[in-house]
Amino acid sequence: MKPDTSILILESSSILYEGLVQLLQPAQHARKIKQVFSFQELEFGLDLHEESVVFINPHSVQYSPKEFQQLRSKYLKISLIAFCYMYVDPKVLSQFDAVITIQDSQEMINHTVSQVIQSKKGDQASQNLLLSDREIEVLQLLAQGYTNKQIADHLNISVHTVNTHRKNISQKTGIKSVSGLTIYAVTNNYVTIDQITLAH
Amino acid sequence: MGTQFYIHADTEVAQVILEYPHFILFLEHFNINTPLQSKTVAEICQQYKISEALFIAIGNLYLHHEVADSTAITVGDLPTIIQFLNNTHRYYLDDIYPKIERAIQEIQQLNDSKEIALLERFFKLYFDEVREHLNYELEVAHPYIEQLYQTASDAEIAPNMMTYSVSDYVEHHDDIEEKLDDLMNLLVKYLPYQKDFHIRRSLFLNLVELDYDLKIHSKIEEQILIPLAQNVEQTIKRKQ
Known part of the structure; x- marks a missing residue:
């Protein structure tokens, strides 16, 4: 993690805030830990440090869904961790990158934080990566109308592996349908326009 | 607020x-x-x-x-829900999709790249799929649910239409959001620009509007219409 990354904690209770800080501090995830009291103050902090880890009491999300959504769409580099101390609707929790509860041990909490930071880095890395040679081969065949089975036979790999490649291709490009991927393949000159079929 | x-x-x-x-x-x-x-x-x-x-x-x-x-x-809301969804369909078929179609045609006039030609074909095929799906709901699924409602609210109508079922609807309820997503991604990330800069903005905003409504449309069907219709169906089946 970069040294200038900060941890922001949206929690108005001093007991809970101080408690969490005590547990986080020794692990040195970040140089700076700050308590904030509103989404507005949170945004202000994020404008200064884009790559922050943010702890939020999910109950505040239930009351300010719009602010929360905005947070998600505006700050792509942040990691959001739900800080729970009572039951929360799983629908709300699913919008977070990770969840910790007040029952968690110090070890567990720090493990969760490290994991979240690592996976965020991974996300960003994979988005920037170009397709691998194998993925390009799969994409070319896909654009020419081959089925998964035919691609597997052609490349001498299992259908399962073909599916894995397809999943990775979609993750990297943001495009899921075969016809959408075909246009992507043409745009990047992986196939010529008379090689393709667009009937999916 | x-x-x-x-x-x-x-x-x-x-x-x-x-x-x-x-x-x-x-x-x-x-x-x-x-x-x-x-x-x-x-x-x-x-x-x-x-x-x-x-x-x-x-x-x-x-x-x-x-x-x-x-x-x-309640069950009494079923006709209003169907009416609402039918209106939504009309908005898709008569308003927003044709707007998107026109915008893509305009782009084609300003941008003669092969990618845009492909995009137009992509959209045509996609729109065909959408039409098929929406017509199915309009002609098969929704009338069936209306009939369910009639049967449930009027004891004299014999419950004899059990060849179809809400579970068929659930199965047929496929996802037309994925290709819309692809369209937005292609437009923003990959397709080359020529003189079509401005019209692409208005196309994109139309897609955003559609995307927003489609997502809610599915939620209404999944969370409100289907459970309600399944309830009515169960009740009628028990009476048979």
């Missing part, structure tokens, strides 16, 4: 639109087409004979809420 993000019976409808512009489409789907003045949800519901519970449940979906509160929605 301050911190009040849920619609209630006493919420002023016009204020909601000013805060959440997408909400105007929601009113259109309910055929609410008179000046709102400072009328509340309760007043509008009374004027247009819509149940408050239904208005509030769907309305909150339009304000970004993930899950509809369907607890107070």
Whole structure:
């Protein structure tokens, strides 16, 4: 993690805030830990440090869904961790990158934080990566109308592996349908326009 | 609107639109087409004979809420729900999709790259799929549910239409959102620009509008319509 990354904690209770800080501090995830009291103050902090880890009491999300959504769409580099101390609707929790509860041990909490930071880095890395040679081969065949089975036979790999490649291709490009991927393949000159079929 | 993000019976409808512009489409789907003045949800519901519970449940979906509160929605709301969904279909088929189609054609006139030609074909095939799906709902699924409602509310009609079932609907309820997503991704990330800069913006905003409504449309079907219709179906089957 970069040294200038900060941890922001949206929690108005001093007991809970101080408690969490005590547990986080020794692990040195970040140089700076700050308590904030509103989404507005949170945004202000994020404008200064884009790559922050943010702890939020999910109950505040239930009351300010719009602010929360905005947070998600505006700050792509942040990691959001739900800080729970009572039951929360799983629908709300699913919008977070990770969840910790007040029952968690110090070890567990720090493990969760490290994991979240690592996976965020991974996300960003994979988005920037170009397709691998194998993925390009799969994409070319896909654009020419081959089925998964035919691609597997052609490349001498299992259908399962073909599916894995397809999943990775979609993750990297943001495009899921075969016809959408075909246009992507043409745009990047992986196939010529008379090689393709667009009937999916 | 301050911190009040849920619609209630006493919420002023016009204020909601000013805060959440997408909400105007929601009113259109309910055929609410008179000046709102400072009328509340309760007043509008009374004027247009819509149940408050239904208005509030769907309305909150339009304000970004993930899950509809369907607890107070009853079988009596079924015709209104179907009407709402049929209006939504009309908006898709007669309004927004043709707009998107026209925008793509305009782009083609300003951008002669092979990618845009492909995009046009992609959209054509996609629109065919959408039409097929929406027509299926309009001609098969919705009439069936209306018939279910008639049977449940009128003891004299014999329940004899059990060749179809709501579970068929669930199976056929495939996803037309994926290709829309692809279209947006292609447009923003990959397709080369020529002289089509401005028209691409308006195409993109049309796609955003459609995407927003489609997502809610699926939620209404999955969270409100299908469970309700399944309930009625069960009740009728038990009577047989």
